[in-house]
Structure formats: structure tokens, C-alpha cells
Amino acid sequence: MTASLQKKDNIVYVVLSWKQGNKRKQKWVPTELPLKYGKRIGEATRIAVLKEWEPKLIIEYSTMTLGAFLLDWVERKKTSIEDTTYNEYKRMISNTIAPYFDENGITFQECNTNDIETFYKYKMEEDKVSANTISHYQACIYSAFKDGMRRDLVLANPAEKVVLPKVPKFKGSFYTKIELDAIIAASAGTRLEIPIYLASWLGMRRGEIAGARWSSVDFHDKTLTVNGVVAYQSNGENGGNIKYRDHTKSPAGMRAFPLSDDNIKKLMYWKAQQAQNSILAGDQYDTTWKDFICVNELGGLISPNYISWAFPKFIKKHGFRKVRFHDLRHTNAVLLLTNGATMQEVQAWLGHEDFSTTDKYYSGNYTETKKRTAMLMDAIMTQSCEKEHNG
Known part of the structure; x- marks a missing residue:
């Protein structure tokens, strides 16, 4: 210099x-x-x-290992990405990507397409990771090199030419209507009652359920608005905590659900129950989350992590078929599609930003709706032909 x-x-x-x-x-x-x-x-x-x-x-990028560069990159990005995204990238880099490239002595500026493809092959063959996990590694590495190009640190992005393994088409599990009714009934009076009901009836995500607030419920107009989520925020070696964000991952996630009479009845019951619990618990009642719908008998938030931990134990205890909690959301979508909803309507209902996401997950369950469309078209054309013949 x-x-x-x-x-x-x-x-x-x-x-x-x-x-x-x-x-x-x-x-x-x-x-x-x-x-x-x-x-x-x-x-x-x-x-x-x-x-x-x-x-x-002055940073010697010419000798910096790829792992060190990725860690430097994710810290630079920390203020411009969601906490959950930062935590996931940091964990992925620290635990998996950086150790491999650093142990093999691959520097940031010397890394090439073959190095990255060899890493992916190693992870799939030795550690048996899925093609979907590889796609997450790729998103991280690609973004870091793209930023390196923007900063004039490298001339090309070696991740751009990587040939990725094909990700198998998603096949979600879902319950039948009879199974869903049974699981909702079995959850009554448990800490999973509210999460299971909202996921089943409204197709809400875990973070949306935990972040649902009484101030977002309009009992007069019968709507529940999703305008924030609860997520886990890591504090590194000091663990982490749950945090409410007053926005969703994408604008499409900010949506209002029209509520049925059954929904209103349930919400009013839960609200009255929480008021009663507050009186019974007295000073022991946690008022931190007093505006939140999804709380336990002492006012503590029922977090997304708790839902994921408790749900498998719940279905095993009651003998239900094994599915993930998120599959209740899939069940909601499949029931809507098989009963006449369009893919565009389901996209808006679930809060998918892109139609391609809805199509990827649920096109296989769209058969009945397409059959009804075909029958409708057949009726229209048959009627037209009859009129022409009679004329």
C-alpha cells in the first residue's frame, strides 16, 4: 500500500x-x-x-483459505440478511464447508469448479447427505463467490458451472380428513392444541403460529392477519433465544385469513382460557407474551422448537401415522385442492411468494381438480356441438 x-x-x-x-x-x-x-x-x-x-x-485474499473467506463473507452479510438465514449459513460453513476445504488446503482464489464438485461428491458418498442438502451448500458458496466478484477479488464464480445432483421431486406426507379430525380431537387440552388446530385449519407455518397475536385477530370482521413470526436466534457459544420479528420471510407471507364460526369459537375459548390461567397463576404467570395466542398455562410462549420436539412424541403416544408437523400444512393444501380450490388460491392461502413453489409441492395432488376442469370443458364443448347440430 x-x-x-x-x-x-x-x-x-x-x-x-x-x-x-x-x-x-x-x-x-x-x-x-x-x-x-x-x-x-x-x-x-x-x-x-x-x-x-x-x-x-489490506487482506491477503490470495492466501486466504476458502473457509476463512466464507466466514468473513457471512459476517459481512449479517446485517443484511435474516437472523435465521445468518445462523444457518454460519452453522453450515463452520461445521461442514470450511473444515473440508481448509483441511485440503484449498484457497479462496485458487478454488475451481472441480474442487466444489469433488466436495459435493465426497459429502454424498461418505456422509450420505441428500441432494437437497447439497443445494443448500451450493447456495451458500455461490453467493459468497458472487460477492467476491462484486468486490473485484476474483474474476469468475467457480460455483456457477457446477453440475448439481438432481433433487428428487418432493413427496409430502399428509393425513386424510378422518385422521386429521382424530388428531385435532386428541390434542384438545394439550400444549399442542393451538398449533395443531391452526396448522390444520389455516395451513400456518410453525413460526407464524408462534407469532400469531390477539391484536391481529379481528373478531368483528372475522379475520386473523399474519404480520410476524417467531424464530430462534443463535448467540453463538452462548446458546440462543426466541425472537419475534414483525415481518415474514416474504411479502406473500403477510396475509389475512377469513375465519369461520368454528375458528372464532375456538379463538374466543382460548382467549378466555388464557385469562383464567392468568388469574390462577397470579405472579407466576409470564406476561412477556400476553398478546400472543400460542402460550402455555403459565403464559410462556409455545415456540417453534417446542412444537417440532413435542409433535413426534404426541403422535407416537396416540398411535397416529408418523408425519412431520409441517405435513399438517401439506394436509391443509391437499384437502383444499381435492375439494375444488385452484393452485393460485392455495398459493395465496399458504403464503408462497412464487407459484413454482406451490406447483413443485402440490402438482401431484392437483389431479382431481384437473379432472373436474376437463369434465367442465367437455360439457361446454358437447353443449356447443349439440346447438350446432340442432341449428
Whole structure:
């Protein structure tokens, strides 16, 4: 790095110049020097600024391992991505990606497409990870190299040419209407009553259920608005905590559900029950989550992590067929589709940002709806032919 004194707009600057990747960079640092300064004080200022800024600006990316670069990248991204995304990327890099590339001595600027494909092959053959997991690794590595290109640290993105293993088409499990009625009935009076009911009736996600608030329920107009979620926020080695976010992952997630009379009846019952629990528990009742629908008998939030932990135990205890909690959401979608809802209606109902997501998950369950459409078209065309024949 070099440093020189330059005057511009009646200010004396120390101009720092250094090579980053294949390009030269500059930074103009303003000083308090007068326009007419002595040689000695000018030189002292130049050296002081150089010593202060050189460690901040010069990073030896040419020798930095890919793992170190990825960790540096994810920390840079921390303020611009969701906490859950940051935590997932950080965990993936620290536990899986960085150890492999660092142990194999692969640096950031030397990494090529073959190195990345070899890593994916190793993970699938040795650790038996799925093609879907590989796609998550790819998203992380691709994004990091793309940012490296933007910052002129590399000329190309080696992840761009990677040939990924084919991800099997999603086949979600779901309950029949009879099974769903039984599981809702069995959950009555348990901590899973509210989560199971809202997932089954409204197709809500775990974070949306935990984040549902009484202030978002309009009992007069009979609507429940999803305008926030609860997620787990990691604090690194110190563990983590649950945190409410007043927004959803995408704008499509912000949606209002029209409520049936049964829904209103349930919500009013839960609200009255919480008021009664608050009186019975007295000072022991946790008021931190007093505006939240999904709380236990002592006012504590029923978190997404608790739902995932408790649901498998619940269905095993009651002898229900093994599915994930998220499959209640799939059940909701399948029941809607098989009873006449369109894919676009289900997309809006579930809060999918892209139609492709709905199509990927549920196109296989769209057969009955398409059959009804075909029958309708057949009736229209048959009627037209009859009119033409009679005419």
C-alpha cells in the first residue's frame, strides 16, 4: 500500500492506493492539515494515516483459505440478511464447508469448479447427505463467490458451472380428513392444541403460529392477519433465544385469513382460557407474551422448537401415522385442492411468494381438480356441438 498527500476542495487528503485482486483501489482520507503545511508535519500525518488504515484495508485474499473467506463473507452479510438465514449459513460453513476445504488446503482464489464438485461428491458418498442438502451448500458458496466478484477479488464464480445432483421431486406426507379430525380431537387440552388446530385449519407455518397475536385477530370482521413470526436466534457459544420479528420471510407471507364460526369459537375459548390461567397463576404467570395466542398455562410462549420436539412424541403416544408437523400444512393444501380450490388460491392461502413453489409441492395432488376442469370443458364443448347440430 502506498500513501500520498493530495489537495482537493480546500482539504488535504492522504490518498491510499493498493492492489486488490487484479485491480488497484484507492481511499481518500481527509486530514486536518492546513492547505500550506510544513514538510515534516505532512510526512508525519501521511505515515500516521497509513499505519491506521493499512490493517483495515489490506487482506491477503490470495492466501486466504476458502473457509476463512466464507466466514468473513457471512459476517459481512449479517446485517443484511435474516437472523435465521445468518445462523444457518454460519452453522453450515463452520461445521461442514470450511473444515473440508481448509483441511485440503484449498484457497479462496485458487478454488475451481472441480474442487466444489469433488466436495459435493465426497459429502454424498461418505456422509450420505441428500441432494437437497447439497443445494443448500451450493447456495451458500455461490453467493459468497458472487460477492467476491462484486468486490473485484476474483474474476469468475467457480460455483456457477457446477453440475448439481438432481433433487428428487418432493413427496409430502399428509393425513386424510378422518385422521386429521382424530388428531385435532386428541390434542384438545394439550400444549399442542393451538398449533395443531391452526396448522390444520389455516395451513400456518410453525413460526407464524408462534407469532400469531390477539391484536391481529379481528373478531368483528372475522379475520386473523399474519404480520410476524417467531424464530430462534443463535448467540453463538452462548446458546440462543426466541425472537419475534414483525415481518415474514416474504411479502406473500403477510396475509389475512377469513375465519369461520368454528375458528372464532375456538379463538374466543382460548382467549378466555388464557385469562383464567392468568388469574390462577397470579405472579407466576409470564406476561412477556400476553398478546400472543400460542402460550402455555403459565403464559410462556409455545415456540417453534417446542412444537417440532413435542409433535413426534404426541403422535407416537396416540398411535397416529408418523408425519412431520409441517405435513399438517401439506394436509391443509391437499384437502383444499381435492375439494375444488385452484393452485393460485392455495398459493395465496399458504403464503408462497412464487407459484413454482406451490406447483413443485402440490402438482401431484392437483389431479382431481384437473379432472373436474376437463369434465367442465367437455360439457361446454358437447353443449356447443349439440346447438350446432340442432341449428
